[in-house]
Amino acid sequence: MSLINFFTNDGLFSDFDRLFDDAYARRAQGGSVQPQGSAPRLLRPRVDVHEDKEKNLVTATFELPGLNKENVSIDxxxxLLTVSGESKFESENNEDGYLLRERRLGRFSxxxxxxxxxxxxxxxxxxxNGVLTVTYPRAVAEQAPKKITIS
Structure with a gap:
């Protein structure tokens, strides 16, 4: 099984998706677009997939900063192995009269x-530490042929 056809790890296709998202957002908001580097519109955890043919093992690593196992579901x-969940992150920093409050809320899959x-x-x-590691066999072990006796 070749994994290369299935994954677009935030490379070319994420840029392509962002162009479409920006175009639709610009049209819906009358020309204004959320600036690059501001809060994300969509939570999309990064994933790395490694295939070890010698050990017959696939390891998928998902970046889920600030999440614990109660906020993550694997089905x-x-x-298809689907990792989904909900991020509810809030921080507040009050220093020298300046108040900074950040929130990151949303669902991901x-x-x-x-x-x-x-x-x-x-x-x-x-x-x-915010890294979900999922391992599973690369392929199902083939069963040895079974001899059937004729009765």
Missing amino acids: VHNN RSVPVPEGIKAEEIKASLE
Whole structure:
């Protein structure tokens, strides 16, 4: 299974998506667009996928800063592993008469394909320091042929 066809890790396609988002936002807002570098309109965690053919293992690493396991859900359906959740981040800094309050709220979802035949119990996940690591077999182990006796 080749993973290269399925992933666009915030490269060319994210720029393409951003162009369309900006164009529609500009049209809806009468010409104004949210400046580059301001708060994100859409939460889209970065994902890295590594395939180890020797160990028959795929590792998908999702960046989820500020989230804990209670805010993240992992589902497998129709050969897609979907990581979704909700970010509720709020910080306040009051210094020398200046007040800075930031919020990052919203839902997110990212999906990666899994090989056919992978069972949910074969998928392992851990979340540490805002990095979710999900591992699963690269391919289902082929069963040895079974000899059937004729009765």
